[in-house]
Amino acid sequence: MMANLFSIFEPSSSIFSISTNWLSTLLGLMFLPFIYWAYPSRWSFLWSKILQTLHGEFKALLTSSHIGTSTLFMSLFSIIMFNNFLGLLPYVFTSSSHMVMTLSLSLPMWITLMIYGWMAHTKNMFAHLVPQGTPFTLMPFMVLIETISNIIRPGTLAVRLAANMIAGHLLLTLLGNTGPSLSMSILLILIFSQILLLILESAVAIIQSYVFAILSALYTSEIN
Template sequence: MMTNLFSVFDPSSCIPIPLNWLSTFMVFLLIPSPLWLIPSRYSSIWTSILLYLHKEFKTLLGPKSKGSSLIFISLFSLILFNNFMGLFPYIFTSTSHILMTLSLALPLWMSFIIYGWLNNTTHMLAHLVPQGTPPVLMPFMVCIETISNIIRPGTLAVRLAANMIAGHLLMTLLGNTGPSLKLSLITILIVTQILLLILESAVAIIQSYVFAILSTLYSSEVN
């Protein structure tokens, strides 16, 4: 029995739920959202922050960066969101753990050092002795510069973790004293906790920016 050739265009579905016309609306999933959605204030602010960071990092990296500023922008975003997530109750602050911060700092530092010594060996050797150093002090300056280069990932990791731990620890210690305080002092405690929360929000932004900026400076030194 022959079927109608145009029956292939009949509405049909392989499941009992009538979803025949769903494909008409699924096209919106393929259209980029900026073409049909008005950007929110959050997305506009975040876009302006990313553009500012791109200009800042590109200035430090120089004209030969070739998009490497995106790596440090991603690093800044990762640390910033983790810092802010740690401000919410019952959420673990991953950036307060030395394992997390060292996992971010050590691979970056190792890649910079390996790239610098393999591709710019003369520049890396010259960087160990600052310009104008007397010949007598050159061996000491080489030792000092070598040690300062080796401890860089540690200083990056400890700086971020220590700042996150300090603020959260202070807020926890003050919060634990609440049940034993009088009603008149609880108001002062709440105001103090709000001020500390604002301070920690600023620290979360500053520390992520400092981590990204120092990583950018370490990268610019090997070129």
């Protein structure tokens, strides 16, 4: 019996005091050599089509000076979606539900954008602090509001991803723990609801990775 409901998200497995659960994020490296020698399958064609669609969307958001960064956001989308789907497998650690990972993705990117923006486009960065058409009396408040909203961006990206992944897994865990005490007829309903929740979580895994990547591209497009 679990002492704490959130204990399923704790990286407790270790070998010689080294956490092994985080190694699930490296499982994708086992599948990468496949694309260099295996004959292209329908899945590879589908994945190529998805990446081409994402490239078109990122290209439309980014300015001409940031077009090359679309590859970065496609890689970011791939990493997050892969880890989200891994978390749906039994006995696989959900690394994307931890702020350690989500902040590691959002914070360095935000810091890099801020350093580049303030060093290369200082005037434009100051202009972003005051939206066009703001009355003179409200300008100090708008600068404060825009500064705070800019500072909390990496935190909101990280919390959004981690909270959405935790919420679905907790709901699956709560429903799954009630199974042994249910009758057969209600158990069939529970299994059907769990299947529906897994389908929903699969959609959430894709949507949250897309939201993370698209918001990162939008933040990058402001640096001009």
